[in-house]
Every structure is written in C-alpha cells, then in structure tokens.
Amino acid sequence: MIIQVKNLVKRYGDLVALDHLSFNVKEGEIVGLLGPNGSGKSTAIHCILSLLKYDKGDIEIFGKKMTPDAYDVKRDIGLVMQNVAVFDELTVYENINYFCGLYVRDRAERKRLVDEAIAFVELEAFKKFYPKKLSGGLLRRLNIACGIAHKPKLIILDEPTVAVDPQSRNKILEGIEHLNAQGATIVYTSHYMEEVEQICSRIVIIDKGRVIASGTKEELKAMITLGEKITVEVFTIEEDQLRVLREQPGIMSVDYVSKQLIIKSDKGNNNLEIVLEFLKANHIGFGRIYSELPTLNDVFLEITGKQLRD
Amino acid sequence: MPVFNLCLKIIRKNWISISIYLAIFLVISVLLSTNSAPKETHNFSQEKAKLVFISKDHTPLTEGFRKELAKSATFVKIPDNTEKLQDALFFRQATYILRIPKGFTENVLNGGSMQLEKTIVPNSAENAYVDLSVNQYWRLAKLYAKHEPQLSEKQLADKLSANFSHNTPIEMKAQIRAKTDQGFSMYYFNFLAYTLSAVLILGISTVMIVFNKNDLRRRNFCSPVHASSINSQMILANLLFAAISWVILVGFCFIFDSKNIMTPNMIYFLLNSAVFTLCISCISYLIGNLLGNLRNMSAVCNVVTLGPCFISGVFVPQQFLGETILKIARFTPTYWYVQANDEISQLTRFTWTDLSPVFYNIAVLIGFSLAFLALSLVVGKRKRLTDR
Ligand SMILES: Nc1ncnc2c1ncn2[C@@H]1O[C@H](COP(=O)(O)OP(=O)(O)O)[C@@H](O)[C@H]1O
Numbered sequence: 001m002i003i004q005v006k007n008l009v010k011r012y013g014d015l016v017a018l019d020h021l022s023f024n025v026k027e028g029e030i031v032g033l034l035g036p037n038g039s040g041k042s043t044a045i046h047c048i049l050s051l052l053k054y055d056k057g058d059i060e061i062f063g064k065k066m067t068p069d070a071y072d073v074k075r076d077i078g079l080v081m082q083n084v085a086v087f088d089e090l091t092v093y094e095n096i097n098y099f100c101g102l103y104v105r106d107r108a109e110r111k112r113l114v115d116e117a118i119a120f121v122e123l124e125a126f127k128k129f130y131p132k133k134l135s136g137g138l139l140r141r142l143n144i145a146c147g148i149a150h151k152p153k154l155i156i157l158d159e160p161t162v163a164v165d166p167q168s169r170n171k172i173l174e175g176i177e178h179l180n181a182q183g184a185t186i187v188y189t190s191h192y193m194e195e196v197e198q199i200c201s202r203i204v205i206i207d208k209g210r211v212i213a214s215g216t217k218e219e220l221k222a223m224i225t226l227g228e229k230i231t232v233e234v235f236t237i238e239e240d241q242l243r244v245l246r247e248q249p250g251i252m253s254v255d256y257v258s259k260q261l262i263i264k265s266d267k268g269n270n271n272l273e274i275v276l277e278f279l280k281a282n283h284i285g286f287g288r289i290y291s292e293l294p295t296l297n298d299v300f301l302e303i304t305g306k307q308l309r310d
Numbered sequence: 311m312p313v314f315n316l317c318l319k320i321i322r323k324n325w326i327s328i329s330i331y332l333a334i335f336l337v338i339s340v341l342l343s344t345n346s347a348p349k350e351t352h353n354f355s356q357e358k359a360k361l362v363f364i365s366k367d368h369t370p371l372t373e374g375f376r377k378e379l380a381k382s383a384t385f386v387k388i389p390d391n392t393e394k395l396q397d398a399l400f401f402r403q404a405t406y407i408l409r410i411p412k413g414f415t416e417n418v419l420n421g422g423s424m425q426l427e428k429t430i431v432p433n434s435a436e437n438a439y440v441d442l443s444v445n446q447y448w449r450l451a452k453l454y455a456k457h458e459p460q461l462s463e464k465q466l467a468d469k470l471s472a473n474f475s476h477n478t479p480i481e482m483k484a485q486i487r488a489k490t491d492q493g494f495s496m497y498y499f500n501f502l503a504y505t506l507s508a509v510l511i512l513g514i515s516t517v518m519i520v521f522n523k524n525d526l527r528r529r530n531f532c533s534p535v536h537a538s539s540i541n542s543q544m545i546l547a548n549l550l551f552a553a554i555s556w557v558i559l560v561g562f563c564f565i566f567d568s569k570n571i572m573t574p575n576m577i578y579f580l581l582n583s584a585v586f587t588l589c590i591s592c593i594s595y596l597i598g599n600l601l602g603n604l605r606n607m608s609a610v611c612n613v614v615t616l617g618p619c620f621i622s623g624v625f626v627p628q629q630f631l632g633e634t635i636l637k638i639a640r641f642t643p644t645y646w647y648v649q650a651n652d653e654i655s656q657l658t659r660f661t662w663t664d665l666s667p668v669f670y671n672i673a674v675l676i677g678f679s680l681a682f683l684a685l686s687l688v689v690g691k692r693k694r695l696t697d698r
Pocket residue numbers: 012015017035036037038039040041042043044698
C-alpha cells in the first residue's frame with residue numbers, strides 16, 4: 001500500500017473541510033480524487049503530506065506513519081501544487097535545479113535529471129526564461145517539472161491542468177500516463193471528470209470532505225440506476241404527451257428544454273426504441289437523436305443531487 | 311546548500327535597490343558625522359567667555375577676583391548702560407555680564423549670600439567656566455574668612471590668588487577628553503545603527519518574503535531537507551549578507567576618517583558594530599519569520615528596528631533624552647550599542663577597568679542576539695506545520 005488514509009478530520013474553525021475521509025492508493029495506480037471546488041481535495045493532500053495540522057486521522061505512506069519529520073518518506077514523494085509554486089527570481093532551469101537539489105545532491109546526476117525533466121515538459125526553448133515571462137500553460141508545465149524532476153515513486157498532482165489550454169492539457173495528461181508507465185504511483189486531483197475518466201485507473205469521488213463513492217469508472221457507473229440518456233430534437237410537444245411519455249416502462253425522467261427532449265432511462269436495452277415508437281405513434285416530428293451512456297457527472301448527480309460543476 | 315544559494319541569488323537579484331539604499335545612507339551618515347563631530351576639541355579649554363565686568367564694590371578681594379577671572383574669560387569694555395549691554399549680548403560682543411553690587415565682599419565674608427547679578431547668552435558652554443570661577447573664588451574666600459578671621463582683606467586676596475595659581479582640575483579633565491579625537495568615528499558608528507538597520511531589513515525581508523509565501527514554504531517543507539537545515543541555511547545567507555554590508559559601511563568610515571584607522575579605539579568600534587550587526591540580523595530574521603506573509607512587512611520592520619534608533623540616542627545624544635525614554639530604550643539593543651560607542655570614544659587607556667563598561671555593553675548585545683536567534687528558530691520550526 002502506497003498511501004493509507006483513515007478517518008481524516010480537518011476543521012477550519014467551524015467549517016469541517018474533511019469529514020472522516022478514508023481511502024487507499026496501491027502501487028502502480030493512477031488514483032483520481034474527483035470533487036467540485038471546495039470539496040476538500042487540496043486540504044486532504046496537505047494533511048496527507050503533513051503540511052497542515054489535522055484534528056484526527058491516521059496517515060501512512062509507504063507503510064510508515066507520516067509526520068512532519070518523516071524525511072525518509074518525503075524523499076520519494078513529488079508534489080505538484082495547485083498554485084504554481086516557483087521562484088520568480090530564478091529561471092526555468094534554475095527553478096527545476098533548485099527543487100531537484102532539495103532531493104538530489106550529486107551535481108552530475110542532478111544535471112541529468114533536470115535536463116530530462118525539461119525535455120519531459122518540452123520547455124527546452126525556455127530554459128533561460130524567468131517565470132514572469134511564461135504563459136499560463138508553460139508555467140503549469142514548469143510547476144510539474146519542479147515536482148517530478150527527482151523521479152519520485154509517488155507523485156501527487158493537485159489540479160495541474162486548471163486554466164490550461166487544451167493542447168497543453170493533453171500533453172500534461174499524456175505525460176502523467178507516461179510517468180505511471182515508468183513505475184510511479186500517481187494521485188491526481190481534479191474537478192474535470194473527463195480528465196479523471198481518461199487517465200485514472202481508480203477514482204475516489206469526494207464531496208464536502210467525504211468520500212461518496214470510489215472504484216473504477218465502470219464500477220462507479222454500475223453503481224447507479226441511470227442506464228442511458230437520450231436527447232431528441234423535438235419542435236413541439238404537448239404537456240399531456242410528456243406526461244404519457246413519463247409513464248412508459250423504463251423511463252426515469254423526461255425534460256423538455258429549449259426544443260430538446262431529454263429522457264433518462266434505467267438500465268435496459270431497448271429504451272431508444274420505446275422513445276422513437278412513442279414519438280411516431282403520436283405524430284411528433286423530431287430531428288437529431290443522441291444517446292449517451294452515463295458519465296461520472298451523472299454518478300455525482302445521482303449520489304449528491306447536484307452537478308459536479310456549478 | 312540549495313537554500314543558501316537561493317537566498318544569495320534573491321539578494322543579488324535585488325542588489326540595485328539595496329545599493330541605492332546603501333548609497334543614500336552612506337551619504338547621510340558621512341554628512342551628519344562630519345557636521346556633528348566636535349571640530350576643535352583640543353581648543354576646548356582655550357574657549358573663553360567674553361565678559362563684561364562691572365564692579366560697584368571696590369575691595370582687595372574684588373580686585374583679586376577680577377584677576378582670577380581674567381584667566382578664564384576675555385574682558386570686554388562696554389559702558390554700564392542697560393541698552394548698550396543688551397545690544398552687546400545680542401551681537402555676541404559679550405557672552406557674560408557680571409555685576410558686583412556694593413557691599414558684596416562684606417556680605418560674603420559675614421556668611422551672607424554669594425548671589426551676583428549676571429546676564430548671559432544662553433547655551434554658551436564657555437560661560438560655565440565663569441560660573442565655576444565665581445563659585446570657587448567666593449566659596450574659598452568665605453571659608454578662609456570663617457577659619458582665619460584675623461586675616462585682612464588684602465592678605466585674604468593674596469592667599470586666594472596663590473591658591474588659584476596652578477591649573478584648575480577642570481581644565482585638566484577637559485584636556486583628557488580633548489586628546490581622544492574620536493568624534494567622527496563615534497558619530498559615524500552611532501549613525502551606523504540606523505544605516506545597518508535599514509539595509510539589513512531591506513535585504514533580509516526581501517528574502518524572507520519570498521520564502522514565506524505559503525505555497526513555496528509548503529513546497530520546501532515537503533522535501534526531505536530538514537527544517538532545521540532550511541532554517542540554518544537561511545540564517546547563514548542572511549548573516550553573510552549582513553557581514554558584507556558591514557564591511558562596506560565600515561570601509562567607508564576608514565575612507566572618511568583615515569587618520570583614526572590605527573587607533574586602538576577603532577578596534578572596539580569595529581567589534582561593537584560587528585556584534586550589533588549580528589543582533590540586527592537576528593531581529594530581522596525573527597520578524598521575517600513572524601510576519602513573513604505580510605505584504606508590508608518591511609514597514610513593520612522599519613518601525614521595530616528604527617524606532618529604537620530614535621529613543622536610544624542615535625540622532626540625539628543620550629544625555630539630551632528624557633529619563634523615561636532611556637529606560638524604555640534599555641529594552642532595545644540599540645541603546646547598548648550607542649552606550650558602548652560613547653564609552654569607546656572616550657577611551658584613552660585600555661586597561662581592563664577602562665574596557666569593562668564597553669565589554670559589558672557588548673555582552674548585553676550578544677545576549678540580545680542569542681535570544682532573538684533562539685526565538686526565530688522556535689518560530690521557524692513551529693511555522694512548518696500550519697493550521698490553515
Ligand atoms: N486556509 C483556509 N482557511 C479556511 N478555510 C479554508 C482554507 N482553505 C480551504 N478552506 C475551505 O475548506 C474547504 C476545502 O477547500 P479545498 O481543500 O481548497 O478544496 P478543493 O481543493 O477541493 O477545491 C473549502 O470550503 C474552503 O473554503
């Protein structure tokens with residue numbers, strides 16, 4: 001077990017930021033901590049790394065109790081913080097070299113690692129740049145390079161793609177998968193379900209400081225009753241007809257918003273057929289039809305009654 | 311030592327603003343020291359009051375008194391007319407007008423008051439000698455008259471003049487002081503308290519503000535470098551910066567006061583200021599640690615370390631400051647630093663007895679430094695784990 005968190009409680013004054021949070025991370029996994037803004041992801045990371053006092057809970061990393069003085073444990077951890085944490089006074093190269101230097105003493109070895117990290121985030125052309133001169137996406141990549149240059153066994157990334165252009169984002173996600181392939185265990189926090197779905201082997205969904213569900217994405221989707229979401233372009237439909245449609249077998253809910261008929265059905269096979277037959281039978285004209293399988297957002301919605309992103 | 315190197319890099323990145331500070335303070339301190347230093351200390355005893363001597367009492371004693379006064383004052387002749395006398399004072403033709411009323415001698419010899427009428431220009435030091443002479447002469451006259459009542463006034467006058475024929479002790483003391491020509495150095499080193507505070511605070515707070523940014527602090531503390539090692543590397547870098555600033559500032563004293571480089575007093579000035587530098591760095595480091603993420607930290611630092619300069623006699627000599635102010639000032643290292651400087655500037659002999667007050671003050675400074683250092687280590691360790 002790489003990380004073991006048991007009943008972690010953290011209060012900020014009256015606010016309970018973490019409420020008996022428990023989860024595990026096994027070697028070789030990419031675990032996604034998914035939750036909306038303010039759900040306590042960053043707080044959890046800071047507590048796990050002993051950067052923040054917490055009120056209650058047991059935290060073990062690499063099988064050892066984590067404390068502020070657990071320097072042996074810290075040696076094998078790489079942290080990429082949510083806010084870019086680099087020195088404005090240092091260039092790109094110097095920044096990575098500084099942070100790598102906190103872990104690796106040997107100069108030659110360090111130089112190799114720093115060059116590798118720069119190549120990894122593709123900042124070769126910006127080595128001599130100061131952070132102030134970098135765009136948001138490049139700055140994020142620098143932030144990542146500073147966290148991973150020393151080749152840690154465990155890498156924790158706290159929303160590394162916030163405010164990043166799609167191209168940089170994809171690079172970052174590929175990079176994380178690459179690091180994982182090289183043997184690093186990864187904890188990745190985000191409020192973007194697409195990212196988490198794309199790269200994480202296991203997902204822990206957090207809301208209000210509590211774990212509300214965890215498992216692989218298939219397991220999570222299997223947990224909920226929603227089977228399929230069907231959207232049909234419909235130009236006119238009567239209120240009566242909607243009511244009748246709602247009473248069809250297998251249909252969970254029907255909404256009609258801005259000429260879109262949104263139908264949620266439970267796990268059956270011929271939901272789409274039922275809907276189409278109903279429309280034809282009632283002589284309702286329709287345009288395009290989409291059918292979607294449930295997303296993590298639906299999982300979140302069904303458990304908490306609210307959207308993942310407000 | 312990554313943290314140490316980083317601190318130096320941060321300081322180097324800000325060297326322009328730091329050197330502007332240094333330059334401005336250097337100019338100010340040289341100007342101030344040059345102006346404040348007593349210019350002709352060795353002429354001190356020759357400075358004479360310009361005295362208008364008006365006697366309505368003509369006795370052998372008043373005559374003897376006049377002769378005696380001539381030693382410590384220059385006589386000026388101004389007609390005895392209120393308006394003329396006032397003009398003379400106003401235009402500094404005279405600094406002291408002394409009037410002996412009729413029957414004064416008799417009155418004194420019979421044990422009466424020695425009150426003479428005097429009008430003086432305020433705040434002129436040379437008048438003090440006239441006052442002293444007046445006091446001494448007539449007190450002695452009184453004494454003789456009491457114990458040897460058989461003496462005539464003439465005999466009394468002779469005896470007194472014999473008595474005063476050798477140098478007065480006051481003059482000798484003044485000469486001792488005059489020999490130590492440490493005026494410039496003393497003012498420069500006193501003012502150094504201000505300059506050093508300003509420059510060190512600027513430099514050290516620049517570093518501390520960067521390191522105490524919440525994210526960077528956390529980032530550093532999640533690395534395997536021991537918290538104590540991070541702390542000591544920062545302290546070391548700050549001390550190196552302090553030492554360099556000290557060398558530069560002291561170097562300028564050498565340039566402007568080159569004739570005093572070789573005096574033994576200089577060694578103690580240097581020692582004192584070095585210890586004070588240490589002390590100020592420790593305070594700045596402590597404040598930096600306490601208020602690290604405050605944006606206007608340097609403003610707070612300025613108040614905390616420059617305030618003491620005002621109450622400890624850096625700008626105004628300690629003897630002009632009120633008793634209460636000095637009592638408060640004792641709680642600041644600056645007070646002890648200035649005290650030591652004053653002591654050092656008056657040293658002419660360097661025996662253990664002469665030096666012990668100096669060492670006492672320096673020891674207090676060292677005590678302050680250790681206390682501040684210990685405090686900042688405690689604070690630094692505690693800040694590793696935050697509540698928020
Ligand atoms: N320093 C702090 N002081 C007080 N409350 C805080 C602090 N940091 C975070 N919080 C609160 O704790 C909750 C969790 O925040 P955070 O861990 O940053 O969430 P996330 O990273 O999931 O967006 C939020 O409600 C936030 O307002």
